[in-house]
Amino acid sequence: MLPKRIAVLSPTTIQFVEKMACLNPRHGVHIVGPSARDQFGWNDYERRMAEWRDLGLKVQLDSRPYDAIDFAEYDLLIETFETLEFESSWRENCTRYECPVIVKACWTRHPMEAPPGYFDKIKSLPILLEMPAHLWNWETCGCADVSLVFNPVGDWWFAGEWTGADERAVMVLSGRRKWRRQEHHGLETFERLAADFPNRIYLHDGAENYRTARQMAELLRGARVFLVLDEPYGNGERPLSLVFTEALSAACPVAARDLPGLSYGDYINGNGICTNDYAELRDFVGRCLDDIDFARQCSDISRAIARSLFTTEALLPVYQAAFDRAADIWLRRQNDRTHYLSRPTVRSRFNTNSFG
Amino acid sequence: MTGQPLYSFVATSRNDDHGGDILRRTQSWVTRLADQANRHQVRCELVLVDWNAPKSRPPLAEVLSWPAGSEWFSAVTLTVPPHLHRQLSRSNRLAMFQMIAKNVGIRRARGDFIIATNVDIIYSNELFQWLQAAMAEPGRLYRSDRWDIPNEIQLEPELDVLLRRARNEAIRRNLNDGTYVRRDGQFLNTTPQPFDTAFYEPLTHSLRQLATTLTGGRVTAAMDHLRGMTETLKDLRENYYRAILYTKLHTNGCGDFTMLARSDWFVLRGYPEWHLFSWAIDSAFVFQAHFNGMQIVQLDNQIVHYHIEHDNGSGWTPEGSNQLWARLDQRGIPYLHDEDFTELAKELQCNSPEAFTVYNDLDWGLFLTPIESENIVHAGTPARSQLRTNEGPLKETEDLISVCTIPLSDALFLDETAVRYEVQKSQDAITEISVETQPDEWSSSLAFELPMHNRRAADYWFKLELLVESGTVYASLLNRDETEFLLQVPCQGPYAHFREVAFHVRDLSVVSRLVFRNGNKEGACARFRIRSVELFHEAAPLEGNVQRSWCAEKQRNVVGPIDEGVC
Numbered sequence: 001m002l003p004k005r006i007a008v009l010s011p012t013t014i015q016f017v018e019k020m021a022c023l024n025p026r027h028g029v030h031i032v033g034p035s036a037r038d039q040f041g042w043n044d045y046e047r048r049m050a051e052w053r054d055l056g057l058k059v060q061l062d063s064r065p066y067d068a069i070d071f072a073e074y075d076l077l078i079e080t081f082e083t084l085e086f087e088s089s090w091r092e093n094c095t096r097y098e099c100p101v102i103v104k105a106c107w108t109r110h111p112m113e114a115p116p117g118y119f120d121k122i123k124s125l126p127i128l129l130e131m132p133a134h135l136w137n138w139e140t141c142g143c144a145d146v147s148l149v150f151n152p153v154g155d156w157w158f159a160g161e162w163t164g165a166d167e168r169a170v171m172v173l174s175g176r177r178k179w180r181r182q183e184h185h186g187l188e189t190f191e192r193l194a195a196d197f198p199n200r201i202y203l204h205d206g207a208e209n210y211r212t213a214r215q216m217a218e219l220l221r222g223a224r225v226f227l228v229l230d231e232p233y234g235n236g237e238r239p240l241s242l243v244f245t246e247a248l249s250a251a252c253p254v255a256a257r258d259l260p261g262l263s264y265g266d267y268i269n270g271n272g273i274c275t276n277d278y279a280e281l282r283d284f285v286g287r288c289l290d291d292i293d294f295a296r297q298c299s300d301i302s303r304a305i306a307r308s309l310f311t312t313e314a315l316l317p318v319y320q321a322a323f324d325r326a327a328d329i330w331l332r333r334q335n336d337r338t339h340y341l342s343r344p345t346v347r348s349r350f351n352t353n354s355f356g
Numbered sequence: 357m358t359g360q361p362l363y364s365f366v367a368t369s370r371n372d373d374h375g376g377d378i379l380r381r382t383q384s385w386v387t388r389l390a391d392q393a394n395r396h397q398v399r400c401e402l403v404l405v406d407w408n409a410p411k412s413r414p415p416l417a418e419v420l421s422w423p424a425g426s427e428w429f430s431a432v433t434l435t436v437p438p439h440l441h442r443q444l445s446r447s448n449r450l451a452m453f454q455m456i457a458k459n460v461g462i463r464r465a466r467g468d469f470i471i472a473t474n475v476d477i478i479y480s481n482e483l484f485q486w487l488q489a490a491m492a493e494p495g496r497l498y499r500s501d502r503w504d505i506p507n508e509i510q511l512e513p514e515l516d517v518l519l520r521r522a523r524n525e526a527i528r529r530n531l532n533d534g535t536y537v538r539r540d541g542q543f544l545n546t547t548p549q550p551f552d553t554a555f556y557e558p559l560t561h562s563l564r565q566l567a568t569t570l571t572g573g574r575v576t577a578a579m580d581h582l583r584g585m586t587e588t589l590k591d592l593r594e595n596y597y598r599a600i601l602y603t604k605l606h607t608n609g610c611g612d613f614t615m616l617a618r619s620d621w622f623v624l625r626g627y628p629e630w631h632l633f634s635w636a637i638d639s640a641f642v643f644q645a646h647f648n649g650m651q652i653v654q655l656d657n658q659i660v661h662y663h664i665e666h667d668n669g670s671g672w673t674p675e676g677s678n679q680l681w682a683r684l685d686q687r688g689i690p691y692l693h694d695e696d697f698t699e700l701a702k703e704l705q706c707n708s709p710e711a712f713t714v715y716n717d718l719d720w721g722l723f724l725t726p727i728e729s730e731n732i733v734h735a736g737t738p739a740r741s742q743l744r745t746n747e748g749p750l751k752e753t754e755d756l757i758s759v760c761t762i763p764l765s766d767a768l769f770l771d772e773t774a775v776r777y778e779v780q781k782s783q784d785a786i787t788e789i790s791v792e793t794q795p796d797e798w799s800s801s802l803a804f805e806l807p808m809h810n811r812r813a814a815d816y817w818f819k820l821e822l823l824v825e826s827g828t829v830y831a832s833l834l835n836r837d838e839t840e841f842l843l844q845v846p847c848q849g850p851y852a853h854f855r856e857v858a859f860h861v862r863d864l865s866v867v868s869r870l871v872f873r874n875g876n877k878e879g880a881c882a883r884f885r886i887r888s889v890e891l892f893h894e895a896a897p898l899e900g901n902v903q904r905s906w907c908a909e910k911q912r913n914v915v916g917p918i919d920e921g922v923c
Binding site: 110111112119123137139140141142143144337338339340341343344345346347348349350351352353354355356 | 445463618619623624625628631632689692699707712713714719
């Protein structure tokens with residue numbers, strides 16, 4: 001059974017809050033901690049509160065400073081590792097361990113620069129990652145319970161039928177002129193497609209033109225094909241982008257580039273293409289745009305894949321297991337403080353050249 | 357390979373002939389591990405770390421033959437090039453940092469359980485049956501007994517014959533309570549008992565000293581000695597209990613088989629990365645696991661592994677240990693001493709059970725450095741013969757910088773009446789000094805004053821061009837006060853031709869002379885010829901050139917972090 005009172009540590013991204021709320025439709029989540037002070041609105045929960053209510057998601061906000069919050073009131077706290085970057089006062093509070101905790105690391109490559117006390121706290125907790133390329137880093141740094149877990153999309157993505165009626169291919173990329181100015185993120189491929197299919201390739205930039213979650217679902221249900229042209233960060237650092245999971249759930253056919261790291265090919269089987277060959281990519285997009293029956297076949301498969309992988313129902317057992325492990329570790333740390341995973345780490349006084 | 361390996365066997369080596377026949381033994385390890393994995397249908401991964409690969413030799417991956425890949429057996433080689441080795445302190449003196457090398461493999465191994473082992477090991481059927489039963493659990497460190505077998509048994513072509521002979525013809529058994537050596541068909545424990553070594557013998561020694569002091573009528577000194585003994589007894593008591601722990605934790609031969617869950621290796625951060633000869637670091641790791649709250653599990657006494665015997669002095673054997681220590685001292689290679697180990701154990705004991713003691717930072721196992729890897733065997737790969745063979749002698753660069761050559765004309769003839777000297781030109785017109793020592797053991801014959809100028813804080817090396825025609829000569833370094841010899845390098849003749857004798861001294865400022873002494877017992881003279889004495893200092897280790905980046909990238913055959921953009 002899911003914990004009743006789940007807290008999500010603030011600041012974190014609005015998407016993450018939304019997806020965690022999807023996991024627990026009955027009781028929802030509490031966002032606890034100071035509000036964000038970011039310039040791009042990544043963490044602006046207020047903007048989404050009404051929308052979430054409309055979607056039936058239960059989200060409550062407690063924006064008091066950490067000092068004023070009693071985490072022991074919760075059955076589970078979901079911390080985002082990146083909160084250390086978002087809010088400096090978390091550093092003074094991050095070692096607090098007052099209820100079961102799981103940790104989500106969205107993009108942090110490894111825990112090596114975590115405050116030592118915080119690393120000690122989280123090393124045996126369930127750590128959920130989004131990027132496969134980081135799994136090795138986190139595991140081999142001594143985090144005992146690291147896994148790659150995707151986010152549930154939310155039921156409204158499955159609510160309506162796919163139409164493809166807009167007869168266009170859609171790419172979604174936020175912040176093209178804001179935080180992504182130095183990076184191309186597949187835009188050159190987008191431009192080539194736009195040249196090959198004039199007026200039929202559309203880029204939605206959420207930072208320029210905000211749409212609600214329902215509006216996004218509508219946008220993708222009307223698209224003939226969804227384009228995933230993003231670049232991996234570094235080498236292989238790619239999350240399974242939320243909008244890809246949402247596009248599949250909205251029953252969109254997909255055309256993706258096949259790049260190192262996370263391969264979208266693992267989630268495409270008869271519903272799209274994953275290739276680095278531009279001609280192949282272009283041909284697939286063209287066929288979807290020109291042949292609605294073909295696109296509809298792909299669409300049915302997309303939705304079936306999404307149902308099996310990205311629904312709350314599909315992902316709940318994975319999260320439930322992580323929550324259970326967090327509860328077990330909480331109990332163990334209370335009852336068996338000398339267990340090897342419960343002990344605080346101390347550095348020996350003997351170093352590399354202490355001898356000889 | 358289908359799926360994740362259940363066990364990774366991690367070992368390290370280099371193509372430098374160490375131990376006499378290293379390639380043959382490594383080949384036995386590779387071949388027999390594959391045989392056992394396939395026979396018992398256990399998913400195994402072999403991880404071989406080619407550390408500081410000599411530039412004059414082909415890499416290990418090319419000089420070994422590789423078995424076919426299968427569902428049960430895969431192999432990966434990881435290559436740590438010399439420039440990375442050179443970044444470590446003392447790398448001029450030690451070509452292999454065994455434990456750091458193993459850490460490179462451990463950190464990149466994929467098995468659910470990782471077995472740190474060595475390249476001269478063959479695993480018994482019983483051990484593989486236990487592995488196949490998959491009974492291991494996290495939170496435990498598993499140890500298996502090592503039986504030493506004659507070198508030639510590895511050549512048996514049939515695995516069953518090999519294993520039968522190994523079981524029947526083992527020459528030593530390294531058990532938790534000591535090393536048992538076969539004598540007249542029986543295995544006798546040759547390891548002194550902990551009570552004797554840690555308590556009885558030191559106490560007896562102390563009492564003898566007291567008796568000597570009293571006999572000399574030095575009552576005040578005797579009283580001081582007695583008072584001091586209260587503390588000594590406390591230490592001895594602690595030492596005794598620690599010595600008992602050695603046996604309880606089965607550290608005997610633990611470098612050849614130490615198995616933990618992968619995640620536990622990572623929690624412990626691998627072996628301590630001390631820049632030392634590997635002696636006893638594996639034991640320190642077992643102690644670390646124990647005091648940090650892991651359970652040490654000793655497998656049944658039939659679940660053993662076999663160690664292929666190597667040459668004396670190349671690694672530790674009871675019979676060759678003195679040679680090994682002499683070689684290490686001569687080359688200035690540091691290693692853990694008993695006192696060091698006692699201090700380590702004390703610290704672990706003191707921190708336990710509240711804290712978890714670690715020695716390494718999170719970047720252990722060269723985490724921040726891209727390491728070249730080759731998935732040399734995987735499902736579907738055919739067996740592969742060796743691609744290359746070694747040609748010519750091993751050439752290694754030493755990175756030594758010449759300080760000076762001490763002229764032979766500066767030689768001091770210490771007893772011209774009793775010692776025969778001759779300064780002569782050889783057939784090839786090279787000047788040399790020919791010496792016949794006095795017959796007394798330890799008598800000094802020839803010396804060189806060391807230059808005092810230009811001494812700087814660096815590790816120094818002496819290199820002598822020496823031919824010992826008969827007997828044993830010690831090249832010895834005398835301290836500044838001329839009261840004791842800081843180092844004595846045995847040069848045992850007869851040599852067929854001139855040899856380079858090299859030895860290390862850490863601090864030249866404490867040395868006054870290089871002295872040649874007679875090392876023969878029973879009144880025999882030694883005869884030797886010397887052509888040159890040269891002094892060098894070590895080049896400083898290379899500055900670290902570690903790339904600060906941390907994404908695993910396997911597609912490009914680079915396992916480990918790489919330097920790329922920002923998320």
